[in-house]
Amino acid sequence: MALLITDECINCDVCEPECPNGAISQGDEIYIIDPALCTECVGHYDEPQCISVCPVDCIIVNPEHTESKEQLQAKYEKLSGK
Template structure:
């Protein structure tokens, strides 16, 4: 699954620079995560970095974008050009 940012976001700006895929950007009102770029940090880190730094815990899994760890790894390879 990709991650998503809920409306509990306080726009603190700490998640965006932590994303190794550049999946997080400022939306109209709150930050948003591009599910096409989000790998939940698979291939980069053991845990999603945005979740680790979020002070209000507003970055859950996106139930509309269901992906396995294997699919997330395939996306990592496609985005970075690195091999698994």
Template sequence: MALMITDECINCDVCEPECPNEAISQGDEIYVIDPDRCTECVGHYDEPQCQQVCPVDCIPHDPEHQESEAQLMEKYEQITA
């Protein structure tokens, strides 16, 4: 399942550089996560790095992009190929 950033985001800029897949970018008002690039850090780390550094805890799972661990690993392999 991909992650998403809620409107509680304070644009602190700490999540974007932590994403190994470059899935996070500045949106019109807040940062956004590209679900096609988000693997929840599967293949890179044990836990999503953006969630670890977010000071306001505004990065939950995106219910519209549910994926299994195997699907996230497959996406990681495609991105890093």
């Protein structure tokens, strides 16, 4: 399951540097998460770092990109070359 930043985002800039996969970037109005790069921090951390630092709790599971832990692990391995 890739994550999604909702329109409650206040553009505080704390999530982007926390993403180990570089999946978060500034969109037209708010930050966005690239589902092709988001592993919910599987392979890096026990929990998604963007969610843990977000001061307004605007990061949710993206219902259009549901993946199992195994799929997220496989994506991590592909992205990291492992």
